[in-house]
Amino acid sequence: MPEQIDPDAEPQLPVGVGPWPGGPDAWPDDPRYDRDLLADGDRRNVIDRYRYWTMAAIVADLDEKRHPFHVAIENWQHDMNIGSIVRSANAFGAAEVHIIGKRRWNRRGAMVTDRYQHVRHHEDVAAFAAWADAAGLPILAIDNVDGSVPVDRSDLPERCVLLFGQEGPGLSPEALAAASGVVEITQYGSTRSINASAAAAVVMYEWCRRYA
Ligand SMILES: C[S@@+](CC[C@H](N)C(=O)[O-])C[C@H]1O[C@@H](n2cnc3c(N)ncnc32)[C@H](O)[C@@H]1O
DSSP states (O other): OOOOOOTTSOOOOOOSBOSOTTOGGGOOOOTTBOHHHHHHOBOSSOOGGGTTBOHHHHHHHHHTTOOSEEEEEEESSOOTHHHHHHHHHHHTTOSOEEEEEOSOOOOGGGTTGGGGSOEEEESSHHHHHHHHHHHTOOEEEEOOOTTOEEGGGSOOOSSEEEEEOBTTTBSOHHHHHHOSEEEEOOOOSSSSOOOHHHHHHHHHHHHHHHHO
16 A cells, blocks of 8 residues: 555654764864754754854844844734744844734744844833834834835835834824834735735845845
8 A cells, every 4th residue: 555645744854954963072162052952953943054053142143233124013913924024024134023012922923033033012102102212213104005105215214113014904093103204015916905024024125125
């Protein structure tokens, strides 16, 4: 009988790297390396440069080169996009991610990247706006509402907070009022909007295209 293949089974392909070749005698003498990872292998979703490094060493290295843009998202309904936005913020080197509203957020889409990313919570838009004001960071609302400017023609400041809304309602009136400008991504199809995490990735990429 041929082996039956379960179509719903998770693929079990090995990812990452195995134990450091040569055993403990060949381990690098560098405190950034994690002895458990050297012994057992490193299966984490990290770039090759960080293989076998401790999480603290990776965060410290990222802290040296994070970009001066921040990302914020309203969280009134446990939006599933937040995890993906955190992952993209990590990939594009955002200084910090800000969650406005509910403290709990769905981490699934983050794929553990939140452990390498600074994430700050704000009770409401007023508290977030006060923080941004104290930090001297303009808030740029990202939504396709009346009066928004296409991102490719917008004045995207180098130091700023990019503020995204939720699936369904989009940005709240308070969030739009707290922003110094509103930026949209030009669309060409029939749908009213793209997914919030897709929108976040597009705008972060545009920021990196200009400044990184
Ligand atoms: C799914 S949208 C919902 C709101 C949207 N204004 C509408 O009328 O359907 C959720 C969030 O994704 C972002 N977004 C989606 N499409 C966008 C676009 N074309 N331009 C800018 N932001 C967008 C915004 O941050 C928005 O608040």
